[in-house]
Amino acid sequence: MSKIVDKKKRRSEIAKAAVDIFARKGFENTTVQEIADRAKIAKGTVYLYFKTKEDILNEASKEILCELEGNLLHSLSRLTDPVEKLSALITEAMTITPEFEQIFIVYMESRLFHLRDREYGTFIKNFEESLRKVRRITVEIIRQGKTQGAFRNDADAEALAFCLFGAFDGVVMQYLHNKSGFDIENVRNEFLKNFFNGLMDN
Template sequence: MCPKIVDKKLKRQQLVKAAVGVFSERGFKGTSMEEVSLRAGIGKGTIYEYFGSKEDLFYACFDWFMKMTIDQAAEALKECTGSEEKLRTAARVWTEVVIRYIDFCPIPLEVWAMASTGSDNERFSTSLKEMYASFRTSIEEMLREGQASGEFRRDMDVTAIAIMLVSAFDGVLLQSLFDRSIHISSYMNSFLDVLVRGMKPDLRKG
């Protein structure tokens, strides 16, 4: 009888999916590897074949959440032409992810906390620093493209706007976690309407 071939990539994805659910419900400290193994329907020892510790597994959950968001945004942006459309599409994807995966959003909150405290703080702080730098760079590129094409004013500070936009996205996530009645999409659209109007060149000066 031939030995069963295990798809390790698929098995790892199944473990992360199960762990995301448990971490979201119970938090990092309240989650045990035993509970993750039960949720995944595997033996506890199998988890350690893929992840060396609970911290490694938790990091993998955070990595999954962020990559999923980035991949969805990248796919949606392929269809965009102008800079304003790209900016609005990126904001739309982010808000859709927050709405759809609101129950998983406590994971990023715990990562922020672990980035400043805990045994794995350097790992998480470095990851967050790189993540935010990537987000800011992407937005700056959209804004600079808009400046070059004439969509946006040339005298605006693209770095400042990118930083504040990323902060707005974080703020939406935080507030929606504590108040599910907030209409994230409509508020984000209203915010972008005002922002984009301020970034448009004043044609009267031309």
């Protein structure tokens, strides 16, 4: 009797195995054989699920980003106070899981290639769409805080959302450059304290 294969699970396993190698070696330098070896399957099996490396990258980005979005929405769903909601969003954004670290490294590499007119359009589109969703949530929270009198009335919600995400990028980059000497929890706490000191309507 032939073994029943869960195709969705197998696709996910291949995609996650690929991201691990993409993050360590770079997308361009990774071969399909290396992905197959990491996933412990034959090279030909990879092609049963994906046509190209780009397809694998796109699948991985959708899966990982969807999971991250789900975690964020779950954290926010239990809160009603805009200060607590924005604090939870910032905390979640500055919590660097191994999966996020890998996909972020691949994203930074791909964004550079994309700026140089190389292909990676679908992957970049997936990542940017995820960022837009979270920025919209951030804008809504800040506007809610302004309406309720918790945040300064002159705060520009959209501009602040862009500033926040620029800060997130910078913090993650600094962490990746110097993990052993970077206290991410302390940085996050200091950022929260000083950001809210400026935003709160005291």
